[in-house]
Amino acid sequence: MIYEVFRQERKGQAFAHAGSVEAPNEEFAEAYAREQYGRRGESTALWVVPREAVHEIDDFADELQKNYHRVDGYPLKEKLGKARERAEAARAR
Amino acid sequence: MNAQKLLELADDELIVGWRNSEWTGIAPLLEEDVAFSSIAQNEIGHARAWYELAARELGTTADELAFDRRPDEYRCSRLVELRLVPDWAATIARHHLYETADEERIAALKQSDDPEIAGLAAKIDREEAYHRMHAQMWFERLQDEPRFQTALAELRPLLDVRDEHTPELAELWEEMTMVRRSVAGATW
Numbered sequence A: 001m002i003y004e005v006f007r008q009e010r011k012g013q014a015f016a017h018a019g020s021v022e023a024p025n026e027e028f029a030e031a032y033a034r035e036q037y038g039r040r041g042e043s044t045a046l047w048v049v050p051r052e053a054v055h056e057i058d059d060f061a062d063e064l065q066k067n068y069h070r071v072d073g074y075p076l077k078e079k080l081g082k083a084r085e086r087a088e089a090a091r092a093r
Numbered sequence B: 001m002n003a004q005k006l007l008e009l010a011d012d013e014l015i016v017g018w019r020n021s022e023w024t025g026i027a028p029l030l031e032e033d034v035a036f037s038s039i040a041q042n043e044i045g046h047a048r049a050w051y052e053l054a055a056r057e058l059g060t061t062a063d064e065l066a067f068d069r070r071p072d073e074y075r076c077s078r079l080v081e082l083r084l085v086p087d088w089a090a091t092i093a094r095h096h097l098y099e100t101a102d103e104e105r106i107a108a109l110k111q112s113d114d115p116e117i118a119g120l121a122a123k124i125d126r127e128e129a130y131h132r133m134h135a136q137m138w139f140e141r142l143q144d145e146p147r148f149q150t151a152l153a154e155l156r157p158l159l160d161v162r163d164e165h166t167p168e169l170a171e172l173w174e175e176m177t178m179v180r181r182s183v184a185g186a187t188w
Helices: A026-037 A077-092 B003-021 B030-058 B062-067 B088-110 B115-142 B146-158 B167-182
Strands: A002-008 A016-022 A045-050
Touching: A002 A026, A016 A026, A016 B030, A026 A045, A026 B030, A026 B115, B003 B030, B003 B062, B003 B088, B003 B167, B030 B062, B030 B115, B062 B167, B088 B115, B088 B146
Parallel strands: none
Antiparallel strands: A002 A016, A002 A045
């Protein structure tokens, strides 16, 4: 059985994926996770989760390329440039 | 607690640490390799701490106690001397027998009148708690295996034998002290 291990570096911080351990059951998984990811004081807490319990989603429909839904999908630079040009043209008139 | 008793304890920890470390790189699975090597390293660390206490009483150093005595001067139990690689069932049988006996010994030392000994025992016990957890989970997994049961029965009587050593201790001693003996008078 593969168990995924998440670790928290400092109290209050989000847990991040640390790696995985192979173990015959939960008890072994906890012991192994402790040895691999907690023994040197590098973690304040661990989450040990059977891999099957993790649901991976990797299909995201974006048929119409609606990139304005994304924070990085709406570049202002070009639009600002054009607005500046228009403003200058207006001033010149 | 006299220095001889301290030496029993320190020798047990040193030798069991060495024997357990023989699994480094070849344990049944990678995760176990890391876990068991870590236990081995802890045991050697405990040995060092006990040797330091004994060394002060005997007017010598931890290194001299650990490596400069003759094999027949060691006070360790016969149980820890045996080379059990590649028998994992027997290794776990020894591990469980040793940790169970060590738990009792450490519990008694925590009650020592000597605050230094009691303090060190308490510190060591916090690491030993994980060793016991590890030994227990393996015990539960293997307890119905005939090979494991046989190993337990064979090894159990060796626990309290300290006066007579196996030839395997002398072999281990050769290995263990080889580097130290290679350059006479060197301080590392």
